[in-house]
Amino acid sequence: MTRTDTIPSTVHRGLVVPAVAWLVAGLGWLTGEAVSASAWPGYSYATNYISDLGVPDVGSFQGRAIDSPLHGLMNATFVGQGVLFGAATVLAAVLLRGASRRARVTAVVLGAVHLVGMVLVGSFHGSQASTEDGTIAFHVLGAAAAITTGNVVAIVAAASGRRTGATRGYRVASAVLGVLGLVALVMLVVDSSTSAVDVFPDGVWERGSVYTIIAWEVLTGAVLLVGAVRRRSAERA
Helix, strand or coil: CECHHHCCHHHHHHHHHHHHHHHHHHHHHHHHHHHHHHCCCCCCCCCCCHHHHHCCCCEEECCEEECCCCHHHHHHHHHHHHHHHHHHHHHHHHHCCCCCHHHHHHHHHHHHHHHHHHHHHHHCCCCHHHHHHCCHHHHHHHHHHHHHHHHHHHHHHHHHHHHHCECHHHHHHHHHHHHHHHHHHHHHHHHHHCCCCCCCCHHHHHHHHHHHHHHHHHHHHHHHHHHHHHHHHHHHC
């Protein structure tokens, strides 16, 4: 989904690193979440929050039973996502000089904020204990920052894609994923803050806002790797 002739071969080779980082981050997230959830009998992808899997306490929170035996794995997954996504975004912004300076600087800032946000999510938990000691504020701030910036990165990639050699299909897919993720985040806030709106359970909206990021980074990583392989094959031919 990239026009390989518009990107220098040296840049293609350099983009392999962020491509692999995005793929590992996305696939690692899905694996870490699935394994953590499988160790928790009764965990629901629809009604439980993703961050419930990272809570080290056993008890209840906001009416949900909390008991995640592999909370350490999920917290490592949170932090790993932040580090890999942030590093990949910054490196890609540096390499893709065809994009405007504004787009590249924006991507760097968004990637850095996403990294910090995910580290906060993995370090501070959404639990009764964190509510009582006040640290839940860091968890909520981190989650909001990470989800927002992750989806906006996809939109920035769509907006600057023409100048960096991305095809129309990739640009449309990136834009759709980013917008859907932000809409799901807004609906999560609305749905969880009032009883007047109850379209889907909170877990569905939360995953809708997060999985768009995962889908985008897997898509982007795969597209960049395919582009690099095709360019190398063309050069050999």
